[in-house]
Amino acid sequence: MTTQQTTQHEIRNLEKELHAFNDRIVELQKEGHRGHAMEVLKANAIDLARQIDELRCLLVEPAKNDKRAI
Numbered sequence: 839m840t841t842q843q844t845t846q847h848e849i850r851n852l853e854k855e856l857h858a859f860n861d862r863i864v865e866l867q868k869e870g871h872r873g874h875a876m877e878v879l880k881a882n883a884i885d886l887a888r889q890i891d892e893l894r895c896l897l898v899e900p901a902k903n904d905k906r907a908i
Contacts, residue, residue, distance in 0.1 A: 842897060849893050852886050859883040 863879050
């Protein structure tokens, strides 16, 4: 498996985890929860989104560098 494939696999895993966090947040909001647990879930979701963005940047950077070499 190439580095790019590994990165894409990691992105998919993180996206699944983020989706689960978002589903749980929506579920708890519908139940009227507003406490500390909600803030922790939201912070974790934001952190996962940041990690996904960072990994996506790693995929884009090599492509930019390859075009410069042409």
